Structure formats: C-alpha cells, structure tokens
Amino acid sequence: MENIGSIAITAFITLLVTVLAGALLEYFKRVKPKLKYSIKESIPIDLDDKKIGANIIEISNPSAKTVKDIVVKLRARGSEIKNGGVKTVTGMDYEVTESEDILEIKIPFLKFKDYLSITSILEGKYSIPNKPEITVRSPDNFKLIEEGERADKGYFSMASGIVAPALMAAVAVSLALTTNIMSSRSEQGTNLSIAAAVVGLREVAQYYVSNDKIYYYNQGPFIYSMAKSEIDKTKIHKYGDFLEKTLKIAPRMTSQSEAALQFFIARIRSLEGNDSLANDWLNKSEKSNKDEYNQLVEYFKSESPNN
Structure with missing residues (x-):
C-alpha cells in the first residue's frame, strides 16, 4: 500500500x-514585448534671432522578444525639427527622414537590449516646445512604456521593501559625485551637436552625438584639420561658422577654451582667404586668454594656414 x-x-x-x-x-x-522610450527636455536658447533647442530621444527593447518594423515619429508643432545625429548599438540599420515639423525614424527590428538614441534639433522663430510629441508603431503587438514607468508594479513594490537603506544612501552618494562631471560632458557634446546641425555639418553632429567624452577646449584643432582636408572648398566656411555658433550657444566656457576656439576660427578664416576677419579673431583670442593664445601661436608659428 x-x-x-x-x-x-x-x-x-x-x-x-x-x-x-x-x-x-x-x-x-x-506576454507582449515592450519598447521603452525616454525624452530629455530641451532648454531653449537664442541664436541668430531664433529659438533653438535639442532633445535626446532614446528607444530600446528591454524584453526578450524582438519587435520588428518599428516607425518612430517625432513632431514639433509650429517648429522645424532636424536630425542632430544618431547613436545605436553597433551594426544597427535605421533610416531617418526629415519633413518640416516631423522627424521619422524607421528601424527594421529591435532585439533584447538594442537601442537607438537620436538628438533632435528644434528651431522656431518665437518659441519651441520643450520636447517633441512621439508616436511609436509596429505591426507587432507591443507595450510602449516611458522611462521610469513601472512595468511590473508588484515586483518593484516587493523589492522596495527589501532594499536596505544603506544601499540607497550609497547610490545617492555615488550619483552626487558623478552627476556634475557627466552633465558637463553631456552639455558640451549636446551644444556642439546643435551648432553642427544648425550650420549643416551633419557628419560632425553625428560624431558629437556618438562620443561621450567631449570638451570644448580640444575641438579647435579637430575642426581645423577637417576644414583643411575638405575637398569642397565652398564648404570650408561652415567649419568656422560651426565654432562661432558654439561660442554663442555655450552657456559657460573657460577663458582657455574660448581663446582656443577663437584662435582656430582665425585659422579657418585664413584658409578662406579672409585675412582681415582672421586678424579680428586672433585679437579676440588674445584678449580672452593671453597665455593660451601665446602657446598656440608658438605651436603653429612654423605652419602657414594655407599649407
């Protein structure tokens, strides 16, 4: 038995x-697959009698299921919206189309942990929205969640009661120590990408969006070298315009960085053959930071701008 x-x-x-x-x-x-998105709100700035702003929009797949044929539409009613650069996981295919107040991104598929981040540049005569409207579509049945939204409330409610206060304190301290550094890098990269997009240097804007370690100070020689190697000589002025826009956009910049950018604006204007304008920028550079100016003059004194 x-x-x-x-x-x-x-x-x-x-x-x-x-x-x-x-x-x-x-x-x-x-269970539906999920797509998660986030939008960083812009702070409008005045540039050339227009309002300019930049938003960073990221869409990702946090679920195990792949979502196919995704179409993301960003709309800025009453403003012009441009592509300021895209950052993705390596090898991802995508297509971006601009049409006045709409920016459309087509993504063949997003697998688990795949993401696409795009910087949108908004321009308006009198005002711009602090962020564009977003719609996400796919023939697949999926759930769209915003960053910070709790997809599984029961799990998080349980977890919140388990996490020790000491751990939360450690996280807070870590964030406090790193936020200033990371926000500074992010701000400089964003401002540089705005300036590049405004003057029509799409590849340059893409570079700044894709690179997390960006500082104003060392952008002068980089942009100057690009201007010197530019095959289409009618486009050289755009590189000088880009550095000028950066000076206007940047809310805060050290005198050393300002002098360096002004010095390389001068060298780019010399490449154009505009020596009078080049001298004006050299004078501005010397006034901004004489030590930086003298150091750059000494370094480049053996090189003619037109060589």
Missing part, C-alpha cells in the same frame, strides 16, 4: 508540474 501511495503522489506531482509548465509557457507566449 505504501508503494501505491508513493506512486500516486509522484504521478500527481508530475502532472502538477506539467500543467504548471504548460500554463507558464502559454503565459509567456501571450
């Missing part, structure tokens, strides 16, 4: 496990 009882219990447990496994499988089949 004991053997029969053991067999019956084993059979029941086996049946229960099988049923539960089948139920779980059916549940996961029915």
Whole structure:
C-alpha cells in the first residue's frame, strides 16, 4: 500500500508540474514585448534671432522578444525639427527622414537590449516646445512604456521593501559625485551637436552625438584639420561658422577654451582667404586668454594656414 501511495503522489506531482509548465509557457507566449522610450527636455536658447533647442530621444527593447518594423515619429508643432545625429548599438540599420515639423525614424527590428538614441534639433522663430510629441508603431503587438514607468508594479513594490537603506544612501552618494562631471560632458557634446546641425555639418553632429567624452577646449584643432582636408572648398566656411555658433550657444566656457576656439576660427578664416576677419579673431583670442593664445601661436608659428 505504501508503494501505491508513493506512486500516486509522484504521478500527481508530475502532472502538477506539467500543467504548471504548460500554463507558464502559454503565459509567456501571450506576454507582449515592450519598447521603452525616454525624452530629455530641451532648454531653449537664442541664436541668430531664433529659438533653438535639442532633445535626446532614446528607444530600446528591454524584453526578450524582438519587435520588428518599428516607425518612430517625432513632431514639433509650429517648429522645424532636424536630425542632430544618431547613436545605436553597433551594426544597427535605421533610416531617418526629415519633413518640416516631423522627424521619422524607421528601424527594421529591435532585439533584447538594442537601442537607438537620436538628438533632435528644434528651431522656431518665437518659441519651441520643450520636447517633441512621439508616436511609436509596429505591426507587432507591443507595450510602449516611458522611462521610469513601472512595468511590473508588484515586483518593484516587493523589492522596495527589501532594499536596505544603506544601499540607497550609497547610490545617492555615488550619483552626487558623478552627476556634475557627466552633465558637463553631456552639455558640451549636446551644444556642439546643435551648432553642427544648425550650420549643416551633419557628419560632425553625428560624431558629437556618438562620443561621450567631449570638451570644448580640444575641438579647435579637430575642426581645423577637417576644414583643411575638405575637398569642397565652398564648404570650408561652415567649419568656422560651426565654432562661432558654439561660442554663442555655450552657456559657460573657460577663458582657455574660448581663446582656443577663437584662435582656430582665425585659422579657418585664413584658409578662406579672409585675412582681415582672421586678424579680428586672433585679437579676440588674445584678449580672452593671453597665455593660451601665446602657446598656440608658438605651436603653429612654423605652419602657414594655407599649407
């Protein structure tokens, strides 16, 4: 009798496990994949009698299921919206189309942990929205969640009661120590990408969006070298315009960085053959920071701008 009882219990447990496994499988089949998005609000700035702002929009797939044929539409009613550069995981395909107040991004698919981040540049005569409207579509059935939204409230509610106060304090201290550095890098890269997009240097804007370690100070020689190697000589002025826009956009900049950018604006204007304007910028550079100016003059004194 004991053997029969053991067999019956084993059979029941086996049946229960099988049923539960089948139920779980059916549940996961029915669970919708998720797409998550975030939008960083812009702070409008005045540039050339227009309002200019930049937003960083990121869309990612935090779920195990792949979502296919995704179309993201960004709309800025009453303003012009441009592509300021895209950053993605390596090898991702995408297509960006600009049309007045709409920016459309087509993504063939997003797998688990895939993401696409795009910087949108908003321009308006009198005002711009602090962020564009966003719509995300796909033939797949998915759930769209915003960054910070709790997709699984039960789990997070339980976890919040388990996390120790000491851990939360450690996280707060870590954030306090790193926020200033990271926000400074982000601000400089964003401002540089805005300036590049405004003057029509799309590849340069793309570079600044894709690079996290950007500082104003060392952008002068980089942009000057690009101007010197530019095949289309009618475009050289855009590189000088870009550095000038950067000086206008930057809310705060050290005198050393300001002098360096002004010095390389002068060299780019010399490449254009506008020596009068070049001298004006050299004078501005010397006034901004004489030590930096003298150091750059000494370094470049053996090089003619037109060589």
